Amino acid sequence: MEILGLLCFVVAWYVSKSGLEVEGAELQDQTILLALNQELTVQRWDANNSSYCSWQGVSCNDRSMVVKLDLSHANLRGNVTLVSQLKALRQLDLSNNNFHGYIPPAFGNLSDLEVLDLSSNKFEGSIPPELGGLRNLISLNLSNNLLVGKIPSELHGLEKLQEFQVSSNQLNGSLPTWVGNLTNLRVLAAYENLLGGTIPDNLGLASELEILNLHSNQLEGPIPASIFTSGNLKVLVLTQNNLSGDLPQELGNCQGLSNIRIGNNHLVGTIPKTIGNISSLTYFEADNNNLSGEIVSEFSQCSNLTLLNLASNGFSGTIPTELGQLMNLQELILSGNSLFGNIPESILRCRNLNKLDISNNRFNGTLPNDICKLSRLQFLLLGQNSIAGEIPHEIGNCAKLLELQLGSNYLTGIIPSEIGHIRNLQIALNLSFNHLHGSLPPELGRLDKLVALDVSNNRLSGHIPAELKGMLSLIEVNFSNNLLNGPVPTFVPFQKSPNSSFVGNKELCGEPLNSSCGDLYDGSNNYHHRVSYRIILAVIGSGLAVFMSVTVVVLLFMIRERQEKAAKDAGLVDDETNNKPTIIAGNVFVENLKQAVDLDAVVKATLKDSNKLSSGTFSTVYKAVMPSGMVLSVRRLKSMDKTIIHHQNKMIRELERLSKLCHDNLVRPIGYVIYEDVALLLHHFLPNGTLAQFLHESSKQPEYQPDWPTRLSVAIGVAEGLAFLHHVAIIHLDISSGNVLLDANFKPLLGEIEISKLLDPTRGTASISAVAGSFGYIPPEYAYTMQVTAPGNVYSYGVVLLEILTTRPPVDEDFEEGIDLVKWVHSAPVRGETPEQILDARLSTVSFGWRKEMLAALKVALLCTDTTPAKRPKMKKVMEMLQEIRQN
Ligand SMILES: *[C@@H]1O[C@H](CO)[C@@H](O)[C@H](O)[C@H]1NC(C)=O
Ligand SMILES: *[C@@H]1O[C@H](CO)[C@@H](O)[C@H](O)[C@H]1NC(C)=O
Ligand SMILES: *[C@@H]1O[C@H](CO)[C@@H](O)[C@H](O)[C@H]1NC(C)=O
Ligand SMILES: *[C@@H]1O[C@H](CO)[C@@H](O)[C@H](O)[C@H]1NC(C)=O
Ligand SMILES: *[C@@H]1O[C@H](CO)[C@@H](O)[C@H](O)[C@H]1NC(C)=O
Ligand SMILES: *[C@@H]1O[C@H](CO)[C@@H](O)[C@H](O)[C@H]1NC(C)=O
Ligand SMILES: *[C@@H]1O[C@H](CO)[C@@H](O)[C@H](O)[C@H]1NC(C)=O
Ligand SMILES: *[C@@H]1O[C@H](CO)[C@@H](O)[C@H](O)[C@H]1NC(C)=O
Ligand SMILES: *[C@@H]1O[C@H](CO)[C@@H](O)[C@H](O)[C@H]1NC(C)=O
Numbered sequence: 001m002e003i004l005g006l007l008c009f010v011v012a013w014y015v016s017k018s019g020l021e022v023e024g025a026e027l028q029d030q031t032i033l034l035a036l037n038q039e040l041t042v043q044r045w046d047a048n049n050s051s052y053c054s055w056q057g058v059s060c061n062d063r064s065m066v067v068k069l070d071l072s073h074a075n076l077r078g079n080v081t082l083v084s085q086l087k088a089l090r091q092l093d094l095s096n097n098n099f100h101g102y103i104p105p106a107f108g109n110l111s112d113l114e115v116l117d118l119s120s121n122k123f124e125g126s127i128p129p130e131l132g133g134l135r136n137l138i139s140l141n142l143s144n145n146l147l148v149g150k151i152p153s154e155l156h157g158l159e160k161l162q163e164f165q166v167s168s169n170q171l172n173g174s175l176p177t178w179v180g181n182l183t184n185l186r187v188l189a190a191y192e193n194l195l196g197g198t199i200p201d202n203l204g205l206a207s208e209l210e211i212l213n214l215h216s217n218q219l220e221g222p223i224p225a226s227i228f229t230s231g232n233l234k235v236l237v238l239t240q241n242n243l244s245g246d247l248p249q250e251l252g253n254c255q256g257l258s259n260i261r262i263g264n265n266h267l268v269g270t271i272p273k274t275i276g277n278i279s280s281l282t283y284f285e286a287d288n289n290n291l292s293g294e295i296v297s298e299f300s301q302c303s304n305l306t307l308l309n310l311a312s313n314g315f316s317g318t319i320p321t322e323l324g325q326l327m328n329l330q331e332l333i334l335s336g337n338s339l340f341g342n343i344p345e346s347i348l349r350c351r352n353l354n355k356l357d358i359s360n361n362r363f364n365g366t367l368p369n370d371i372c373k374l375s376r377l378q379f380l381l382l383g384q385n386s387i388a389g390e391i392p393h394e395i396g397n398c399a400k401l402l403e404l405q406l407g408s409n410y411l412t413g414i415i416p417s418e419i420g421h422i423r424n425l426q427i428a429l430n431l432s433f434n435h436l437h438g439s440l441p442p443e444l445g446r447l448d449k450l451v452a453l454d455v456s457n458n459r460l461s462g463h464i465p466a467e468l469k470g471m472l473s474l475i476e477v478n479f480s481n482n483l484l485n486g487p488v489p490t491f492v493p494f495q496k497s498p499n500s501s502f503v504g505n506k507e508l509c510g511e512p513l514n515s516s517c518g519d520l521y522d523g524s525n526n527y528h529h530r531v532s533y534r535i536i537l538a539v540i541g542s543g544l545a546v547f548m549s550v551t552v553v554v555l556l557f558m559i560r561e562r563q564e565k566a567a568k569d570a571g572l573v574d575d576e577t578n579n580k581p582t583i584i585a586g587n588v589f590v591e592n593l594k595q596a597v598d599l600d601a602v603v604k605a606t607l608k609d610s611n612k613l614s615s616g617t618f619s620t621v622y623k624a625v626m627p628s629g630m631v632l633s634v635r636r637l638k639s640m641d642k643t644i645i646h647h648q649n650k651m652i653r654e655l656e657r658l659s660k661l662c663h664d665n666l667v668r669p670i671g672y673v674i675y676e677d678v679a680l681l682l683h684h685f686l687p688n689g690t691l692a693q694f695l696h697e698s699s700k701q702p703e704y705q706p707d708w709p710t711r712l713s714v715a716i717g718v719a720e721g722l723a724f725l726h727h728v729a730i731i732h733l734d735i736s737s738g739n740v741l742l743d744a745n746f747k748p749l750l751g752e753i754e755i756s757k758l759l760d761p762t763r764g765t766a767s768i769s770a771v772a773g774s775f776g777y778i779p780p781e782y783a784y785t786m787q788v789t790a791p792g793n794v795y796s797y798g799v800v801l802l803e804i805l806t807t808r809p810p811v812d813e814d815f816e817e818g819i820d821l822v823k824w825v826h827s828a829p830v831r832g833e834t835p836e837q838i839l840d841a842r843l844s845t846v847s848f849g850w851r852k853e854m855l856a857a858l859k860v861a862l863l864c865t866d867t868t869p870a871k872r873p874k875m876k877k878v879m880e881m882l883q884e885i886r887q888n
Contacts (some may be wrong), residue, residue, distance in 0.1 A: 029052070029060070029064065029065050029066045029086055029088075030050070030052050030064075032066075032082055032083075032085050032086055033045075033052050033055070033058070033066065033086075034047060034052075035082055036080075036082045036083065039078045039079055039082065040071075040076050040077075040078040040080075041076075041078075042071065042074060042076065043074070043687045043744060044056040044057065044074065044687065044743075044744035044745075048629065052066075053066075056744055056745065057069060057070035057071055057072075057745075058070075061088060063088075065086070065087070065088035066086045066088060066089060067088050067089060067090045067091070067112075068089070068090060068091040068092075069083065069086065069089060069091070069092050069093070070091070070093040071093065071094050071097065072093045072094065072095045072096050072097070072117070073095075073096045073097070073746065074097055074744065075097060075098065076094075076097040076098065076099065077097065077098040077099060077100065078099070079101070079104075080094060080099060080104060081104040081106055083104075083107070084104055084106035084107050084109055084110060086110070087110070087112075088112060089110050089112060089113055090112050090113060090114045090115070090136075091113075091114060091115040092107075092110070092113060092115065092116050092117070093115070093117040094117065094118050094121065095117045095118065095119040095120050095121070095141065096119070096120040096121070097120075097121050098121065098122060099118070099121040099122065099123060100121070100122040100123065100124060100146075101123070101124065101125075102123070102124065102125040102128070103118060103123050103125070103127065103128055103131075103142075103147075104128075105128040105129075105130040105131075106130070107128070107130070107131060107134075108128060108129075108130030108131050108132065108133040108134060109130075109133065110134065111133065111134070111135065111136065112136055113134050113136060113137055114136050114137060114138045114139070115137075115138060115139045116131075116134065116137060116139070116140050116141070117139070117141040118141065118142050118145065119141040119142060119143040119144050119145070119165070120143070120144040120145075121144075121145055122145060122146055123142070123145040123146065123147060124145070124146040124147065124148070125147070125148065125149075126147065126148055126149030126150070126152070127142065127147055127149070127151060127152055127155070127166075127171075128152075129152040129153075129154035129155075130154075131152075131154070131155060131158075132152065132154030132155045132156070132157040132158065133157070134157075134158060135157060135158070135159070135160070136160060137158050137160060137161055138160055138161065138162050138163070138184075139161070139162060139163040140158065140161060140163065140164055140165065141163070141165040142165065142166045142169065143165045143166060143167040143168050143169070143189065144167070144168040144169070145168075145169055146169065146170065147166070147169040147170065147171055148169070148170045148171065148172070149171065149172065149173070150171065150172060150173030151166065151171055151173065151175070151176050151190075153176060153178065155176070155178070156176070156178035156181065158182070159181075159182065159183075159184075160184060161182050161184065161185060162184045162185060162186045162187070162208070163185075163186060163187040164179065164182070164185060164187065164188050164189070164190075165187065165188075165189040165190075166189070166190050166193070167189045167190055167191040167192050167193065167213070168191070168192040168193075169192075169193055170193065170194055171190070171193040171194060171195060172193070172194040172195065172196065173195065173196070173197070174195060174196055174197025174198070175190065175195055175197060175198075175199060175200055175214070175219070176200070177200045177202060179200065179203060179206065180200050180201075180202030180203045180204070180205045180206055181202070181205065181206075182206050183205065183206065183207065183208070184206075184208055185206040185208060185209055186208050186209060186210050186211065187209075187210065187211045188203075188206075188209065188211065188212050188213070188214075189211065189213040189214075190213075190214050190217070191213045191214055191215040191216055191217070191237065192215070192216045192217075193216075193217050194217065194218060195214070195217040195218065195219060196217070196218045196219065196220065197219065197220070197221075198219065198220060198221030198222075198224075199214065199219055199221065199222075199223065199224055199227075199238075199243075200224070201224045201226055202226070203224060203226065203227050204224065204225075204226025204227050204228075204229045204230065205226075207229070207230035207232065208230070208232060209227065209230065209232060209233060210232055210233060210234045210235065211233075211234060211235045212227060212233065212235070212236050212237070212238075213235065213236075213237040214237070214238055214241065215237045215238060215239040215240050215241070215261065216239070216240045216241075217240075217241050218241065218242060219238070219241040219242065219243055220241070220242040220243065220244065221243065221244065221245070222243065222244060222245030222246070222248075223238065223243055223245065223247065223248060223262070223267075224248075225248035225249070225250045226250075228248060228250035228251050228252075228253045228254050229250060229253065230253075231253040231254050231255065231256075232254070232256070233254040233256070233257050234254075234256050234257060234258055234259070234280075235257075235258065235259045236257060236259065236260050236261070236262070237259065237261045238261065238262045238265065239261045239262065239263045239264050239265075239285070240263070240264045240265075241264075241265050242265065242266060243262070243265040243266065243267060244265070244266040244267065244268065245267065245268065245269075246267070246268060246269035246270075247262070247267060247269060247270075247271060247272055247286075247291070248272070249272045249274050250274075251272055251274055251275065251278070252272065252274025252275065252276070252277035252278060253274075253277075254278060255277060255278055255279050255280060256280050257278050257280060257281060258280045258281060258282045258283070258304075258848075259282060259283045260278075260281065260283065260284050260285070260286070261283065261285045262285070262286050262289070263285045263286055263287040263288050263289065263309065264287070264288045264289075265288075265289050266289065266290060267286070267289040267290065267291055268289070268290045268291065268292070269291065269292070269293075270291065270292060270293030270294075270296070271286070271291065271293070271295070271296050272296075273296050273298045274298075275296060275298050275299060275302070276296075276298030276299070276300075276301035276302065277301075278302055279301070279302065279303070279304075280302075280304060281302035281304065281305055282304050282305065282306050282307070282848065283306060283307045284299070284302075284305065284307065284308050284309070285307065285309040286309065286310055286313070287309045287310060287311040287312050287313070287333070288311070288312045288313075289312075289313050290313065290314055291310070291313040291314065291315065292313065292314040292315060292316070293315065293316070293317075294315065294316065294317035294318075294320075295310065295315055295317065295319060295320055295323075295334070295339075296320070297320035297321075297322040297323070299320075299322075299323060299326070300320070300322035300323055300324075300325045300326060302326070303325070303326070303327070303328065304328055305326050305328060305329055306328050306329065306330050306331070307329075307330060307331045307333075308323075308326075308329065308331070308332050308333070308334075309331065309333040310333070310334050310337065311333045311334060311335045311336050311337070311357070312335070312336035312337075313336070313337055314337065314338065315334070315337040315338065315339060316337070316338040316339065316340075317339065317340075317341075318339065318340060318341035318342075318344070319334070319339060319341070319343070319344050319347065319358075320344075321344045321345075321346040321347075322346070323344070323346070323347060323350070324344065324345075324346025324347050324348070324349040324350060325346075325349075326350055327349075327350065327351065327352065328352055329350045329352060329353055330352050330353060330354045330355070331353075331354060331355040331357075332347070332350070332353060332355070332356050332357070332358075333355065333357045334357065334358045334361065335357045335358060335359040335360045335361065335381065336359075336360045336361070337360075337361050338361065338362055339358065339361040339362065339363060340361065340362040340363055340364055340386075341363065341364065341365055342363070342365030342366070342368075343356075343358065343363065343365065343367070343368060343371075343382075345368060347374075348368060348370060348371065348373045348374055349373075350374070351374070351375065351376070352376060353374045353376065353377060354376050354377060354378050354379070354834070355377075355378060355379040355381075356374070356377065356379065356380055356381065356382075357379060357381040358381070358382060358385070359381045359382060359383040359384050359385065359405060360383070360384040360385070361384075361385050362385060362386055363382070363385040363386065363387055364385070364386040364387065364388065365387065365388075366387065366388055366389030366390075367382075367387060367389060367390075367391060367392055367395075367411075368392075369392040369394050370394060371392065371394070371395065371398070372394055372395065372396075372397035372398040372399075374398075375399075375400070376400060376834075377398055377400060377401060378400050378401060378402045378403070378832070378834075379401075379402060379403050380398065380401060380403070380404050380405070381403065381405040382405060382406055382409070383405040383406060383407040383408050383409070383430060384407070384408040384409075385408075385409050386409065386410055387406075387409040387410065387411060388409070388410040388411070388412070389411065389412065389413075390411065390412055390413030390414075391406065391411055391413065391415065391416055391419075391431075391436075392416070393416045393418050394418070395416060395418055395419060395422070396416070396418025396419060396420070396421035396422060397418075397421075398422055399421075399422065399423075399424065399832060400424055400832040401422050401424060401425055402424055402425065402426050402427050402832075403425070403426070403427035403428050404419075404422070404425060404428070404429050404430070405428065405430045406430060406431050406434065407430040407431060407432040407433050407434070407454065408432070408433040408434075409433075409434055410434065410435060411431070411434040411435060411436060412434075412435045412436065412437075413436065413437070413438075414436065414437060414438035414439075414441075415431060415436055415438065415440065415441055415444075415455070415460070416441070417441035417442075417443040418443075419441070419443070419444065419447075420441060420442075420443025420444050420445070420446045420447060421443075421446075422447070423446065423447070423448075423449070424449065424831070424832040425447050425449065425450050426449045426450060426451060426473070427451060427452070428450075428451065428452040428453075428454070429444075429447070429450055429452070429453050429454070430452070430454045431454065431455050431458065432454045432455060432456045432457050432458070432478065433456070433457045433458075434457075434458055435458065435459060436455070436458040436459065436460060437458070437459040437460065437461065438460065438461065438462075439460065439461060439462030439463070439465075440455065440460055440462065440463075440464060440465055440468070440484075441465075442465040442466075442467035442468070443467075444465075444467070444468055444471070445465065445467030445468045445469065445470035445471060446470060447470075447471055448470055448471060448472045448473060449473050450471055450473055450474060451473050451474065451475050451476065452474075452475065452476040452477075453471065453474060453476070453477050453478070454476075454477070454478040455478065455479055455482070456478040456479060456480040456481050456482070456501075456504075457480070457481045457482070458481075458482055459482060459483055460479075460482040460483060460484060461482070461483040461484065461485070462484065462485065462486075463484070463485065463486040463487075464479060464484055464486070464488060464489055464494075464508075465489075466489045468489065468491065469489060469491040471493070474493040475493060476497075476501075477493060477494060477497050477501050478501045479501060479502050479505065479508075480500060480501060480502060480503050480504045480505070481503070481504035481505070482504070482505050483505065483506075483507075484505040484507070484508050485505065485506075485507030485508060486507070486508065486509070486517075487508075487509055487510040487517045488502055488508060488509070488510040488511060488512070488513060490510075490511075494511075494512070495511045495512055496512075497512055498512065499512045499513050499514065581603060581675040581676055581678075582675060582676075583599060583600070583603065583673055583674070583675045584674045584675055584676075585652070585672075585673075585674045586599045586602075586671070586672060586673035586674065587652070587671055587672060588670060588671035588682070589655075589656055589659040589669070589670055589671055590659070590670045590671070593630070593670055593671075595628070596626055596628040596629075596630040597626055597628075597630065597632065597670075597671060597682065598626050598627055598628070599671075599673050601624065601625075601626055601627060602624050602626075602632065602634055602673055602680060602682060603673060603675055603680070605622050605623070605624030605625070605632075605634060606622045606624070606634055606636050606678075606680060608622075611623050611624065613633065614690065614738065619635045619636055619637050619681075619752065620635070620636045621633055621634065621635050621636075622634045622635075622636065623685060631685040632670075632682050632683065632684070632685055633682075633683045633684065633685045633686065634680050634681070634682055634683075635680065635681040635682075635683065635751075635752070635754075636678060636679075636680050637678070637679045637680075637681070651672075651679070652672070654754070655669050655672050655681070655754060658753060658754055659671075661724075661728065661753070663720070663721055663724045664717070664720070664721075664747065664749075665717045665718065665720050665721030665724070665747070665748060665749055665750055666721045666724065666725065666749060666750050666753055667683050667684075667686075667741060667749045667750065667751040667752075667753065668683070668753075669681050669682060669683060669754055670682050670683060670684065681754055683751070686741040686742060686743050686744075686749065687743070687744055688741075688742035688743060688744060688746060689741070689742060690737065690738050690739070690740060690741055690742070691714060691718075691737040691738075691740035691741075691742060691748060691800070691803075691804075692736070692737035692738040692740075692803075692809075694706055694714075694742055694746075695737060695803055695804065695807055696737075696807070696809055705842060705843075706746075707843065707846075708843045708846070708850040708853065708854060709850075710746055711804045711805075711843075712853060712857065712882070712885065712886055713746075713747075713886070714740070714742070714746065714748045714804065715800075715801055715804050715857065715882055716879065716882045716883055716886060717747055717748040717749075718740055718748050718750055718797065718800060719797065719875065719878050719879040719882055720879055721748070721749065721750040722735070722750060722793060722797055722875050722879075723875040723876045723878070723879045725750075725753060726790050726793070726874075726875045726876070727876070730753065731788055731789065731790060731792075731793060732750070732752070732753060732788075732793050732796075733752070733788055734752050734777075735750070735777060735793055735796035735797055735800065736776075736777045736796065736799075736800065736810075737800050737803050737804075737810075739751045739752045740800065775810070775811060776799060776809070776810025776811040776820050776821065777795075777796040777799045777800070777810055778796070779791070779792040779795035779796065779869065780795075780867055781867075781869050789869065790874075790875065791869035791870070791872045792869065793875065794864050794872040794873065794874070794875055794878065795864060795865055795866075795869070795872060797864055797875070797878065798822070798860075798861045798862075798863070798864025798865035798872075799821060799822060799865065801857065801860065801861040801864065802821050802822065802825055802861045802865065803821065804857075805838075805839055805840065805854055805857060805858055805861060806821065806825070806838060806839060806840055807840040807842075808821055808824075809821070810822075822865045825838055825858075825861070825862070825865075826862065826865070835855055835858055838858070839851075839854050839855075839858065853885050853886075853888075856881075856885045857882065857885055860873075860878060860881050860882060860885075863878075864878060
């Protein structure tokens, strides 16, 4: 520890020394930055510190001129025109702030600028033509603003441009032809605008072009064949335009093309057989066009193909049997065409198929008996065809099925009772408009998750079985136009349906039909009471666990409130009599902060409720602004143990020791104050709040969604901090996303490390042994060991990692029956849910890369949250596994 302390000191001394050397160098940029700070109030800048080159996000050259300015994600607004006076600037990143008004034309004078990122702000007006003066620009990102008007022709001077991104604005006019003259262009993204005209034919001259994304515009004319000439294209997204003409043969030149999305246009002609050359093809989406001809068997050569969507076109012929070779195929969507024949047996070999949608075609074969060989199938949509024969009994083996659509075919025979085995069936079971006969199998009553049931327009006979009351999730039913008889069972979803759901069955009676059943079935009313009682009991039963968890939280909360109220009352009295509480002891450990911290001011700040930032299990945190201008975060320990006051000296020694723990991802104490029976711990103030706020509060505003790379580095940072703690034999007592703080660059710092030393349960301080950490993060073994251990920490960390992956809190009303996040994730396979349904889909669907990393991180989280402590990996191992994910 001593050595670490020394190291911290040496580093600090070295940095301050080099800071002094700046003096005498060019001061102009300093003046500009100071003025800029005045305008924008950049929290992360220490304006009193003259070594501006070391301010966060600022980099200088050897003449102390600013060459890089990164103010991204800082919640800033104001006038940024001043930046244009930083003459040596090469990289300027103002993205993800609240800047509005016009883009300063003076930016066009930054002749050395190579990177300009103004994305995700509220810049309005048109793109200033002056930007054409940025001759050295390599990357220009103006995406996600409120820009209007045309893309100015003056930008043709940006000859070195490699990335040009203007998506999600309201730009109109056409895509300028000069983009084709940008010989280094790799990325062109102009999606979600109002661009019209054609895609310039000379775009092919931009031979380095890898990503072309122009979806959701009003582009017309053909897809120019020239864009495929160089063969470098990797992503082509043209969805939702007015494009017409054929799909060029030249497509096949681009073997690295992984994404082709050209749906919702007016494209005609056939799919070129050269598609088979595109060995990287992963997504092919061409739905809602006027494409025709046969589905080419060459698709089968694209072994990585995951999604093939040709819905709503004019395709005819049969499904080529070769598609059965596509082992990675997850979704095959061919609905709304004129395809016929059988579902080829070979398709059943696509073992990853999760969605098979061939509805609304002319398929005229039968249902294969072994359709459920597709063990991952969740969506089987075969409605509106001419499929004949019987529904095979084996249908019961499709255990993961969520939706089964067989309506409007020529199916005969009975409804096999095995359908009742598909317990996952949730979205719909539709057997309507067929020739099914026999009675309704009572086993359907086991489908307790099913929302919509339609068996209308068949020849079904007999009673509606009372067992159907087991379908507790039912909302929509349709039994109409069959030969059913007897009373409609008394079951809320039935009686609440319109009578059209039951009409056309001559001998059916009772509510909601107008025909009463007479005396014969009078007993049914009693039954009604029994059933509703049972439902209520079921509901209460499942709510009980949730209720109990909530009660525990509420109780904890009430205890906490009471303590706080007492503290506050004491504070008020103090204020009125203008009596400051007497400080018993206090110190600031960090030498150069001693001047800036005023201990009286610290105490005063904690007496005002308006300064309260957050409340944790063991403490409340206040913001304290020092007379010097320095801002501190002050942690007031709760339910103070008298023993701590009595063992002051030991506590102070521990704090001093902790203040020297030199790790980037730990919040270290910089001082303490003890007054009355209260202990206050002082820390640097971190402006970006907690990880919990970052994940759960920003999730309500999609535009501030933390992306996956940011989340992964947060996860890694926390793991590094915790691994270090374990390395120096400290067990954390309260790991939760609420105890992970984020600095201005979203670097995570694990807080409350002191608690573990000051309130060590193994030393028998009774007040905390009753609670070990925050609800939802407590390892299951704690119930019988009542002790927090290193593997227990790993568990709690795993919960934080799951939060990062799912954007769900550790306990949530959304989970059934008092299930917490860990149980919800671990039981996903049982529920038949894929990892995709667990991960935050807003992130996992962004790219294959992100998805892969998220799946790998999910594995780590599952290991960490194993019920058996011994099976959980060590924190160091966890850290290494996550670091590896990032490197790959
Ligand atoms: C200015 O900031 C640098 C880097 O953060 C630091 O090393 C130095 O000690 C500070 N100087 C003063 C006078 O506070
Ligand atoms: C920082 O600057 C403010 C005004 O700019 C001044 O009031 C304050 O005393 C300065 N703080 C320190 C520590 O120099
Ligand atoms: C920003 O300030 C400059 C002068 O410094 C002024 O010309 C410009 O209009 C201002 N921009 C906005 C959006 O207020
Ligand atoms: C750019 O620099 C030139 C020459 O210094 C100056 O005349 C012009 O006003 C500047 N443009 C803007 C928009 O500030
Ligand atoms: C450009 O900005 C958009 C919107 O903020 C962002 O999604 C994209 O990643 C940015 N591109 C680059 C290369 O940074
Ligand atoms: C383009 O947008 C600008 C600004 O909103 C508008 O004045 C102009 O009429 C639009 N041009 C076309 C062709 O729609
Ligand atoms: C693009 O380059 C061609 C010659 O390579 C030139 O004739 C044409 O004027 C250029 N277009 C633009 C808009 O700069
Ligand atoms: C298929 O995908 C895998 C995994 O992403 C990749 O390693 C492989 O190179 C791809 N194959 C082709 C032919 O692109
Ligand atoms: C299915 O339809 C096709 C085309 O109309 C026809 O040639 C074929 O005989 C039909 N198959 C069956 C089994 O009816």
